[in-house]
Amino acid sequence: MATTTDPAAGARTAGTASDGDGPAIELEGVAKTYRAGRSTVTAVRHLDLAVAPGEYFAVVGPSGCGKTTTLRMIGGFEEPTAGTVRLAGRDVTGVPPDRRDVNTVFQSYALFPHMSVADNVAFGLRRRRVPAAEVRRRVGDMLDLVELTGVASRRPGRLSGGQQQRVALARALVNRPGALLLDEPLGALDPLLRQAMRAELKRLQREVGATFVHVTHDQGEALAMADRLAVMAGGRVRQTGAPAEVYERPADRFVAGFVGAANLLTGTVRTSAGGDGYAAVDLDGGQRVRAATAAGPGARIDLTVRPEKIRIAAAGTEGPDGGANLLRGTVRDAVYQGPATHYTVLVAGAGAAEPVELVVHRQNSAAAGPALRVGAEVRLTWPPEHSHVLGPA
């Protein structure tokens, strides 16, 4: 075999050629229904997704929402019951995993127990008939990159969880796949290691410049690591966007509640938006707030306010509110969390309807006043741009 060109390139098949700026991975109308005897389970209902080349993309959602199924359809381990999967612009629906230019880091790592770490990492290159000298070089480089050179000749069973995880990463990345698929890659690690591995994964991704698709049920992980993320629920994508976008402007009640803590409020538009773009909204608890919405008077709307967007102060310490939303209430609960204290405030309502409880996070910074006690009368203020109006749930 000629060694003047990268032989791996010749062995690469479906979906390698990068055609301009098209998405590295594209799912169009993808659905998956499992059949188990006479019963069926629809794991993925209807999925449209596009992941750009070089992007760190996260898929986040509660357990059972279809994340693993989605990843397995990209990897080629499950065939969609409807829709199309494209890798670098090429339709790979029906193409087996060994002829797709993506590699998977399995949730349980699935390292070959009967092979050394080095042989595990070399597996893909050898299957693609890369010359032995190049295999040795690339495996060596990759083990250096994940700092496993010292254990190259050991069996995976003798390694710690963190080391096994890095072997799984190395075994996939050494093939320089068009995209790397990671299923809960940090799920099996203890919390301290998990934090460290977040940074490690990001570093790896930057260094190899590959497209990463990272599946997790941990919204904190998704927010911290992803360039863009998709929030899934019930086999559908609820929202796709940059972490700040998804967090600050959640599309619906589900996303608002799943990604970070949220105060969910329901109310009726009283007067439609004026010149400043804010409408007056009567909350079901009787309070009135202002929020940006195009809805006309009488329309029912849901809105959220993130706990850290609300200023909490003891009643009487009146300051300029500059057109901010103002609610008065009583502290029901205060939980000291170190950097911040989480308050639950019962907001006094005008009507006889159910009382409204708001969660407020206050940084315990140098500028913060004295701690507020349970039972203290407080005033809550936030700028109306942080009253985020939700779409239909």
Place this chain on the structure above:
Amino acid sequence: MRPRAVPYLLALPAWLWLGVFFVLPLCGMLSVSLMTGDLLSGFTQTFHLGTYAEAVQRYRVQLLRSLLYGGSATLVCLVIGYPVAYWIAFHAGRSRGGYLLLLLLPFFVSFVLRTVAWQFVLADDGVVLGTLKDAGLLPEGARVLNSAPAVVFGLAYAFLPFMVLPIYAVLDRMDRRLVEAARDLYAGRAAAFLRVVLPYSLPGVSAGVLMTFVPASSDYVNAAVLGGPGTTMIGNVIQTQFLVNNAYPTAAALTFTLMAVLLLGILGYALAAGTERMAGGRG
């Protein structure tokens, strides 16, 4: 109270059992193999080693034949048993238990009875051969019984589950993601099997080979029922020497020789299989 003694105490009945029913008879047998004499004048202990040389010399052919038949039966078991184990473990889904039961069902019937049943099935004018002969598909003189293949296939039939079960046990607990990982890393179906499934299952294969080879080599029922004068195995010789000729020292010496040969074989095999498993790791 010394808690460390507890495991040993718990194992005591097992040790006693082994001592009374295995070690003692073995010592007795060893003693008999060194005696001289005959049934009429009685046997006396003379520490006569010559019996071994004589017996091995006289029954060399049967000894080698036993190893050959045992080895062939093991090979047949492996060729038939591996796919069966693989299929049950990977493709039988929830009916795995049912298929295993089917595999074991014939073994609820006595060993001898099953062998006799084969004799009936394979008889010169029996169900199979008779029908084929009537149909003109086989010459009138064709026979299966009393031939080496009949004995080998009888042995293979008798010990097939001993091959299937250990291989099945290993494959059944194998993480299916390993196969997917191999496919993910550009291995086709065949490469995934050869590089991952097969090496992974080698401990089961080793166990199966030993569990088949040892009893098959020392069996005498199949040779007696399905074989003829030309297929006598060492087990048949030992049986005859013990029960018919009452040549106890010769029978005991042959028994020990067979044990020694099998033990050496196992040892050599274990060493070879051990290194081979390591070599299997070379991607």
